Amino acid sequence: MNSLVDCYRPKWLYLQEFMDALPGNDDADKRLAIALLVRDRIIVDGCLNEAEFRFLEGKPDLRTSAWVARLTPDDFGWKTSQMLAGVDTSKPGSRVSDSVGLLIEIASTALDHFGDTNIPRRKVTKVGAPELYDWDEIQQFVVKKLNNNGDYESPENKVKGWRTRTDLIELTKDHLQKLKMDVPGDTQLKARIGEFVEHWRSIQQQKVGN
Numbered sequence: 001m002n003s004l005v006d007c008y009r010p011k012w013l014y015l016q017e018f019m020d021a022l023p024g025n026d027d028a029d030k031r032l033a034i035a036l037l038v039r040d041r042i043i044v045d046g047c048l049n050e051a052e053f054r055f056l057e058g059k060p061d062l063r064t065s066a067w068v069a070r071l072t073p074d075d076f077g078w079k080t081s082q083m084l085a086g087v088d089t090s091k092p093g094s095r096v097s098d099s100v101g102l103l104i105e106i107a108s109t110a111l112d113h114f115g116d117t118n119i120p121r122r123k124v125t126k127v128g129a130p131e132l133y134d135w136d137e138i139q140q141f142v143v144k145k146l147n148n149n150g151d152y153e154s155p156e157n158k159v160k161g162w163r164t165r166t167d168l169i170e171l172t173k174d175h176l177q178k179l180k181m182d183v184p185g186d187t188q189l190k191a192r193i194g195e196f197v198e199h200w201r202s203i204q205q206q207k208v209g210n
Contacts, residue, residue, distance in 0.1 A: 009108060011107060011136070012054055013105060013106055014081035015078050015083075016078055016079060016081065018106045018108075018111070019034060019078065021111055022034075022111070022114055023115065028073070034073075034076070035071050035073050035075070035076065038053070039069060039071050041053075042068060043068060047062075048060070048062065052106060053105070054107070055102050055103060055104055055105075056140055058102055059102070060085035060102060067084075077101060077203075077206060080101075080103075080199075080202055080203050080206050082104065084102075101203065133183075133184045133188075134181055137176070137179070138172055138176070138184075138192065138196075141171075141175050142200070146197065146200050151201065151204070152164060152167060152168060165194065168197070169186065169190060172189065172193065
């Protein structure tokens, strides 16, 4: 019998995780299906559908939401879980570069729109009990700090209190304590925050490449 930790399924999935959970083996078909899901459900009654979609680096501009109807699989960064969003590129003078790459996650419950699926297990540290900490809150805080302060390893961004990953860990602990939330141990924080930082860096590199 699997433990509760083994049975845990994440609430939010990156694009590749969501695609892997869909039935079938045709990746092109899966990408087209996800693009259709986003086009059909990302906006509900004129508002962002935050029950099924979450953005960790800003939010799409709904004032120019005509881009939604033209989303194709090519508008997604599948490995980095990004979606190009922003301006209506059909208008005279607009450019594809006007679009912004946003880090997107899709709720695992959205898999219900596709029938039988296999929600992937996300690797967790076995501590003999179910997950105790709000890693979603921690990830959002880490991404916000990196967006506001820049990479702490870049010389131009180094200031007091923002020089190393240890500084980021301490800021995260302070944030959780202010919210009166459980604080993970330093070993867990170091590992998971390291993952969040590396993912953020990969997205920044892709932006530079574009």
